[in-house]
Amino acid sequence: MGSCPAPFSDIGRRARDLLTKDYNYDQKFSLSIPSSTGTGLTATGVKKDQYFFGDISTQYKSGKATVDVKVDTYSNISTKVTYDVLPGTKAAISFSVPDNRSGKLDLHYFHHHANVNSSIGLNPSPLVEVATAFGSKDVAIGGEIGFDTSSLSFTKCNAGISFNKPDFSAALILTDKGQSVKASYVHLVNPLSGTEIAAEMTHRLSGFENSFSFGSIHKVDPLTLVKTRFSDNGKVALLCQHEWRPKSLATVSAEYDTKAINVAPKFGLSIALKP
Template sequence: MSGIPVPFSDIAKPANDLLNKDFYHTTAANLEVKSKAPNGVTFNVKGKSAHDGPISGSVSTTITQSNFRISHINGRGKIEGKYSDKATGLTLTQTWTTSNSLDTKLELEDNLTKGLKAEVLTNYLPAKSTYGGKLNLLYKQPNIHTRLFTDLFKGPTATMDVTLGHEGFLIGAEGGYDVGKAAITKYALAAGYSQGSYAAAVTATNNLTIFSASYYHKVNTEVEAGAKATWDSTAGSNVGLEVATKYKLDPSSFAKAKINDRGIAALAYNVKLGTGVTLGLGASLDTQNLNQAAHKVGASFTFEG
């Protein structure tokens, strides 16, 4: 029997991850420090320096005591209470933030029927007397994975997607509808095949105006390869092409490389320097204009403890 297929948004995920993740040239420098004290208090500090623009950062502190949690992020704090009943699949989370927003999330999983999860999310701003409300339904069974996301106070609007799978073959569709405007807001289609070490997908997104075909292959335990071709029917007849590869140098490091049809090449190197310390280095080169200052380099440091 086939397993539960991936959601619609993940049909082309293997190739997309290989082409887009772990390339560090997009920012000049990125720093992240994660630590957890013995008493359960966690700290998360992030800093980012863009190639063009100011340095940004955030500081997050979370104190967890049973089902009660206090968090503080960049001067914005929140108090969160959570109640869960495993027997009924009910989870209730309420959050009050220092911006005076009261958020409630009610989750009910495998209660009405196995594989169905319902989420009700509400938001209330007392100072403005404004409300927000969303209802999400997620249903998973062998051969089918479908989701419905609705915003009850804006439109109302709804986005639904479904993926059908059988023996590695996948086919999916997505659609959006605005009840207030009585209009379809978006639609997309996708088909794919995933089996063991390789996966292929064809997608038609942005109201069937952007078409892409992607392929991913895990050649062996050390080497991965992938490619993606994209055509925007509204922008002309040119087809964009990207190819990428990943090579696992040893158990603690790997290198990645990719190049597109415009001659833009990117290189990346990731290594675990020790327990909880990871370094990432990256560079982007315009191979058709090597004598110009269009190249980018970046570095990423992550500390966990």
């Protein structure tokens, strides 16, 4: 629904995506093969140092049901079945093999002024999580809680508010079970070049510590973009992404720690193909 608020997890996402999305300091390759019959296949491989990790996932859609299956290099099989129960309501069951305690039931309900996500583990001592957001696509306020029935303790208890417009987005989140406050802001500087700047600051109430990052994104041309990021810990990051064919991306990332001059910069390459 166009006026429905985004899920609570999307509060502050526009700034997080600008500052962190697509940055990668390993070698990554992915191939996605869509199909008009409702079946899609994606293969992903990542080389980190001397180790290689990979997985193959497939998605099948039929009517109101969607089935996702993923197999990784350790022979773990993850399955998720999603079904549109009613208009505005979805239910999903997921589990992994051989982990017999990984079963989980998710429910997602969205309305014109509400967006609710909940999950419960399908085991004798489940983890229960609920996240809600109320408002509209422009202004939303919400919170999330997680409760571990095995230890009778809260695993998360967060709240946030966001303001979103085409030319800016601002968010304030109380996180770490009330121990930290995170504020973020994104501003569209030039709509023609797609130039945006973003800043994110975290204040830890317990230790009175502050950390911050700020970055930018700029489209060199319709197919190429450049991102930068600077953090208070002295790390500087740069990313260049080029769409060399429709929906196929090549991304080069680099990061340098100005406080560790004897440590070599990090470099990463990511190739994503979608025929």
